[in-house]
Amino acid sequence: MPSLGADMEAGTLVEWKVAPGERVHRGDIVAVVETQKGAIEIEIFEDGVLRDLVVAPGSRVPVGALLARLDVAAGGPPPALSAAAPAAPPRAAAPAPVPPPPPPIAMPPASRHRVTPAARRRAAALGLPLEGLRGTGVEGAICLADLPQAPPRRSSGFDPVGMRKAIAAAMGRSKREIPHYYLSQTVDLTPGLERLARLNAGRAPPERLLPAAMMLHAAARAVAETPELNGFWENDAFRAAEGVHVGWAVALRGGGLVAPAIRDADRLSLDALMVAMRDLVARARGGGLRGSELTDATITVTSLGDRGAESVLPIIHPPQVTILGFGRIVERPWVVAGAVVPRRVATLTLAGDHRASDGHRGGLLLARIEALLQKPEEP
């Protein structure tokens, strides 16, 4: 019994394909053996004459057991009886052993799944194993109805299902573990926006500076001055970060969001920051974020944009300890020098990890951001 696989210990001889006395040649199929992998045809590796069949069909024998005897020496003439006794007809005294009727050919193993072509293709696309599925199709076949819907559409580098899970895990952990405190402050952006308008005059739309860049510019510099809010809560202690790497929250088309880091945002000029933000948004939505960008952020900023809400109470991204929110810029009546005048304002919010910092410190950060926005420096 040949070994038909490293894990094979025994096999069942199903059928002899040759009769005793028959001449065989290297490569001929001489027997069929049933293994755990199905019925396998057994080849012979030598020329010769098969003398006797030791194992009867239906017998299960271990690997290495003798199945039959092959007379390799009987190379030349066919083993005919007639040469010795030309006149003697074959007699019952020397009966050519009649091979017993072969048992029915073994059926394919029962583990073979019936799967419709469409279902097999969808399962492959989903990466789903077919084992364990119950078929409800024709003749019990696994059909499309037995599989989940079409494979999740992979768009440009991120997996929405996986992303949702990651967001769920991070936000769930944040709300379970982090005692948030929230602060908010409405800031007059009119001077800064007027400056932006001056800077943007003459610039083509793709090069214009957006209000979000101005706010982020102020926030990054303010964070650099309040290191207690820039870092991580790890092992029941706060660890300050080495630099200000701002995670910039980017909403993805089709759902989900990602907050890749702009490294050393506090040291970038307004123009450089704008370039970095555009690049990050394009790569976040089109694919191509680097792994480090997804892990380096020391603080997160979320800006709701010009179609967003007026303010946000954000959730801290663990292990960070602070997140800042920029609301939509709105025109509101504002008191300036004792007079009510229309001004363009936005509400800045801060959520802080109360284990790492206190509201007073957070308030100082918001005040510093406001101050920087009120007195925009020329780059």
Add this chain to the structure above:
Amino acid sequence: MSTAPARITYREACREAIRAAILADPRVFLMGEDVGRYGGCYAVTKGLLEELGEARIRDTPLSESAFVGAGIGAAIAGLRPIVEVMTCNFSLLALDQILNNAATIPHMSGGQFAVPLVIRMATGAGRQLAAQHSHSLEGWFAHIPGLRILAPATIEDARHMLAAALADPNPVLIFEHIMLYNMEGELDPAVQGVDIASARIRRPGHDVTLVTYGGSLFKTLDAAEALAREGIESEVIDLRVLRPLDTATIMQSVARTRRVVIVDEGWRSGSLSAEVAMRIMEEAFFELDAPIRRVCSREVPIPYAAHLEQAALPQPGSIAEAARGLARPAP
């Protein structure tokens, strides 16, 4: 011309198609057994001899080989003959002419001779005409390169396919199912012609595709109606053109429904239904979510006795049962 839909029988639509073709083109004429004085064995040509005269409506001797051959010669010589073969069962007497001459001469002559011939035949069972008058042999002719095979099932196709067939420079065979001649329906006068290239979806549905043609179309539509009452929406494709097959329409439907039943009054073995099924395997295997099923005639010479004849043919019940087995497999 009236723009209101006219009620008309399939037989009248066939007759009007012939009449209009003859009136429109002096090269067109009709010949066949009993088409003139008798008015056609299925009365399609009744009255045409009186109206159009003996030069255009010609009775022939009872020799299919002779008058089909004459039609081929007339076509090669520049006329546009319409040859009526009484039933497709008799067309075997002209098979040599159809295969070895009509389908072949354009190719063997290197395109020097076109054979713009149209042959009309009645096909199918259902009128207790027994085995020598009831078979559906269109699938055999659909085997032959060089022929275009049409199976008008609707009144519109009966009315308009002939003109398109006459415009084709190659031989075209039209199979008219005998059970359709009495069917009455509306003919939209706004439709002035049809193509002879495409299949049509006669009923849209998303659960299972029923592919059929000719006399089986309305049985299949009846089955689809019954299935719809059970909540199974079947899409019924009328092949219309049996050669060359419009496989694109079939494959698009299979991609939607993923289940197929082919209904063919021909015998199952080596049949057009086998060809359609194999095309699906070749072109849309991975769309399939169930085995392809077929409903064909029993493999017997069509019996004479009415109950046996009906039992031998595809019926709405057997079609619906096959579709149900795919759309709602038994647990």
